[in-house]
Amino acid sequence: MATIRDVAKLAGVSVATISRYLNKSGYVNADTELNIKHAIEKLNYLPSVVARGLAGKSTKTFALILPDISNPFFPELARAVEDVASTYGFTVILCNSDGQIGKEKNYIDILKSKNIDGIIFASNTLGQEDVDKLASFNIPFVCLDRAPTDKSCSVVRSNxxxxxxxxxxxxxxxxxxxxxxxxxxxxxxxxxxxxxxxxxxxxxxxxxxxxxxxxxxxxxxxxxxxxxxxxxxxxxxxxxxxxxxxxxxxxxxxxxxxxxxxxxxxxxxxxxxxxxxxxxxxxxxxxxxPIYDMGALVSRILIKKIEGTIEADQIYELDVTxxxxxxxxxxx
Amino acid sequence: MATIRDVAKLAGVSVATISRYLNKSGYVNADTELNIKHAIEKLNYLPSVVARGLAGKSTKTFALILPDISNPFFPELARAVEDVASTYGFTVILCNSDGQIGKEKNYIDILKSKNIDGIIFASNTLGQEDVDKLASFNIPFVCLDRAPTDKSCSVVRSNxxxxxxxxxxxxxxxxxxxxxxxxxxxxxxxxxxxxxxxxxxxxxxxxxxxxxxxxxxxxxxxxxxxxxxxxxxxxxxxxxxxxxxxxxxxxxxxxxxxxxxxxxxxxxxxxxxxxxxxxxxxxxxxxxxPIYDMGALVSRILIKKIEGTIEADQIYELDVTxxxxxxxxxxx
DNA sequence: TTACAATGTGGTACCGGTTACACATGAAAT
DNA sequence: ATTTCATGTGTAACCGGTACCACATTGTAA
Structure with missing residues (x-):
């Protein structure tokens, strides 16, 4: 696997320039840009999300915690969540909690250690402790159906x-x-x-x-x-x-x-x-x-939260038919 | 979030010792071990899987690529996969391919850049190109139902x-x-x-x-x-x-x-x-x-492959009832 | 007594990115 | 002519682990 330094060498510039090119941050000369583009193609270079994540950036990953994917309500929801996640370049980790607080807490720890960017709770058992943990870890999250007891957080539910x-x-x-x-x-x-x-x-x-x-x-x-x-x-x-x-x-x-x-x-x-x-x-x-819509919405909200383009927490109530x-x- | 260096400082040893303790690799004195344990608890330390992953180790993550989780066949499978994954400390990324090779290839790239440890294909469209890509990336994978055309790989299917x-x-x-x-x-x-x-x-x-x-x-x-x-x-x-x-x-x-x-x-x-x-x-x-069993088996096989405790590729054929x-x- | 293995620990380069900072150049403004 | 600023690029520290290597110490076999 080629690294950013390989690309830098081939393109005849420094890694900083490559990084700037990749993130469209800072200036890059048009010619240089072309060189880099070619080098990347030639080397079949793919930036490592892991390295990026370690360097303090997004891991482009979030988790969907639900009681049980076998429950017929959730596959459609999961599908929606994953659909919008993938269009935004995110990847979804599936977690079955069986509604057990213990499992949920456990997941939160693991997810934290994996530096995931956020969590969607479609689980009904989000306890105060969980919320505190999330808050202390500073992990963005959005809830389905149920707002946590006292903490403010965005919630998607239907009427x-x-x-x-x-x-x-x-x-x-x-x-x-x-x-x-x-x-x-x-x-x-x-x-x-x-x-x-x-x-x-x-x-x-x-x-x-x-x-x-x-x-x-x-x-x-x-x-x-x-x-x-x-x-x-x-x-x-x-x-x-x-x-x-x-x-x-x-x-x-x-x-x-x-x-x-x-x-x-x-x-x-x-x-x-x-x-x-x-x-x-x-x-x-x-x-x-509107199960699919709910999943899509909750996913979109989380991504916005992650990317910081959302303001206040809010309750989104969708209509039933x-x-x-x-x-x-x-x-x- | 506490880091390994914080723990090292508090326990009065070097990071190397902490790492050895964490991975149970090399020698650690019993007293030191206790100190470390206490330091970890006190700091609420959780090793970063991301850093570990970057350092060339497992990210404790694999992907499940299937056509569509909404298809009633897959939730149960996914559940089984996730169940055994989580008991082995792995986390599962869910990917809906809709049976489109393009989406699959796309996922493979993303997954590679995330350094995932392996892939389960429950998809029916695993093409030769995909397999080559996986092979070149050196990503372990296991297939459900269908063996790739010419490449050897473990397959779980039923009779x-x-x-x-x-x-x-x-x-x-x-x-x-x-x-x-x-x-x-x-x-x-x-x-x-x-x-x-x-x-x-x-x-x-x-x-x-x-x-x-x-x-x-x-x-x-x-x-x-x-x-x-x-x-x-x-x-x-x-x-x-x-x-x-x-x-x-x-x-x-x-x-x-x-x-x-x-x-x-x-x-x-x-x-x-x-x-x-x-x-x-x-x-x-x-x-x-035996849908659940198939999922559990395929998951177990992949994990063994990842951990290197499995020998040859094999076809596992389960009985139907x-x-x-x-x-x-x-x-x- | 010497040699060597087992035990225990620390220093540090490295994984592959990001980013703060320094530094150059040329054009426009004063 | 000097200052200023936009543009363009490189150096190197850092993220948080892993692991190789060096270096003690102690016990034991030759």
Whole structure:
């Protein structure tokens, strides 16, 4: 591998000039520039990002910390993050935290020792300690969904509460008379917000009762269990709003097992807009978050932070959209 | 951030001793060792991987190049790769190539400039040029599914041909009388092998005709189109073996739209064993590859190559397993 | 007693860039 | 004629580690 000194020698100038040429910092004569260009080509020279990083500059790398890339919500997000990263010349390190603070802390240390430029947290467990650590390390970071407790930081999220309202509205319009809700873990802000959106919208109806709200774990099996419980409590229910798509899939499975027709007897609406919703039978109505856009945005924000072209921390709230499909289409 | 020199000063020894302590290379006195340990703790010292990398050592980083993390096959693989990477202290860079050679080449350059230790190719488009480049850069790499044309390299794959046979066997045993096959792009070795497995198994039957084989694109929509074509050609078909799960999902969709009962009239079997097969209605029978194991293995192999504890290049072929589900369960 | 190995430690060049600083040149301004 | 400034380039210290080599000291075999 050729080094900057090889190039300097071949081009007949000093390394400083090469460096200036490479970084477009300082003056370089037009002729010299040409010489350098040729030398670089001839030697097939590629500057070492590692050396650059050691010299105190950017390593052109950031990390994406998420609970689990196997969770269908994250691949699309990761794809978006990586897409914009790569157009800006950045490279993305993938970290699965499983939502464990320990793993996260561990990653932060490793990442720091690798001099990465920043971190995107799509994880739900960003604790105060983590944030302090990041701050002390002076690593830029951006969060998805959840703002750290007290520290200011940019956050990208979607309008979950409005999504909850949207779901209820749609279910009502499609003729539902009694709507249950399967909510996700309440330590997750989005789950909480969706629940609030639901509650706000149904509170006024006389059919409403708190027992229409059942907790799930944001997974398929949790959706199944919660649905069973919900039907047990309220056999006369005719609509289920699940706090996320995986639980909605679970609801579909549970209802199918119980011989309850969807959308004939009960209609189901999910939340997130993951691809999986298109392959269920019936296809799943969902409140879609703009997952790709969120990933792209969060990535762009981080890069701007890294490059110092961004001012204040800010909360970016994106709109959700109703995607009506078979699972809420009542024939009547 | 404390440096090795800070630690040296505090511990009252030279940097060389600290380095020896850190790398467990050479002699360090027990007392000195204790001093160093304390100094490190006190200063909260973390060795810089970047500096280490520049000094010619490992950057403890490798890349996973795959077509698209959004493709449901890859998240699980990526997860496995990252899991074993992280237990060995490695960090994984995620690269989406979209199967484009240009992007791949680009990544290789960038990765080289970052001094990464190795690459896992889960991409199908590893060209000769890429391989040459890797060889000239002296970057260890391991491939998934596909061996590069002439260069020797370790490959992890599963027994696709046997999987094809297994599928046909299962479909026959479940009472199928005429089995069609939707095969994937023939430039992908696994698709080809599965087709061969199918062909070998059905060639002998009098119902077999080459028109029972239709090409798909390994995607859902391709599966839909191919299924429509297949049914048009052979309305009397009673079983479909799709070359991968996504196309099998497409087949399910297409058949449902055409009002054809699964498994009542036509049974369907997929290939891969992605999670999605559990959420279709009916649940999809599939020939499962040990995706997680493959990822874990390929990751382990690469790390061994990097650490130099592996000898020759080798092909690792893993077994596939039939997972019988609703979609091939004939009531009769 | 001498020779030699094992143990323990320090000095420092080097990895491949960046950048502060010094220094030159020529043109324009005073 | 002198100052000033824009342009252009080189020298060398530095980033934070690694590792080669030199140099002690001590124990032990010849």
């Amino acid at each position: 979950n509460r409005e999504g909850g309202r949207l779901a209820v509205k749609h279910l009502l319009e499609s003729g539902s008379k009694k709507i249950g809700h399967i909510y996700g873990p309440q330590d997750l802000i989005p789950a909480k917000e969706r629940l609030i959106g639901y509650e706000e919208s149904v509170r006024g109806f006389d059919w409403f009762s708190p027992s229409l709200m059942v907790q799930g774990d944001f997974g398929i099996s949790g959706g199944i269990k919660a649905t069973e419980e919900l039907i047990r409590r309220h056999p006369d229910i005719d609509a289920i709003f699940a706090g996320n798509d995986l639980m909605a899939v679970g609801a579909l499975k549970a209802l199918h097992r119980m011989g309850i027709q969807v959308p004939g007897q009960v209609v189901v609406c999910g939340f997130d807009g993951i691809n999986m919703t298109e392959i269920t039978e019936p296809e799943l109505t969902t409140i879609a978050q 109703l995607i009506p499909r078979e699972s809420t289409k009542r024939s009547g | 696709n041909r046997e999987g094809g046979r297994l599928a046909v066997k299962h479909l026959l045993e479940s009472g199928s009388k005429k089995i069609g096959h939707i095969y994937g792009p023939q430039d992908l070795i696994p698709a080809k092998e599965r087709l061969i497995g199918y062909e070998e198994s059905v060639r002998g039957f009098d119902w077999f005709s080459p028109s029972l084989m239709v090409q798909g694109d390994f995607g859902i929509s391709g599966g839909i189109k191919a299924t429509e074509e297949l049914i048009r050609r052979h309305p009397d078909i009673d079983a479909i073996f799709a070359g991968n799960d996504l196309m099998a999902v497409g087949a399910l969709k297409a058949l449902h739209r055409m009002g054809i009962q699964v498994p009542g009239q036509v049974v369907v079997c997929g290939f891969d064993g992605i999670n999605m097969t559990e959420i279709t209605e009916p649940e999809l029978t599939t020939i499962a590859q 039939l997972i019988p589900r609703e979609s091939t369960k004939r009531s009769g």
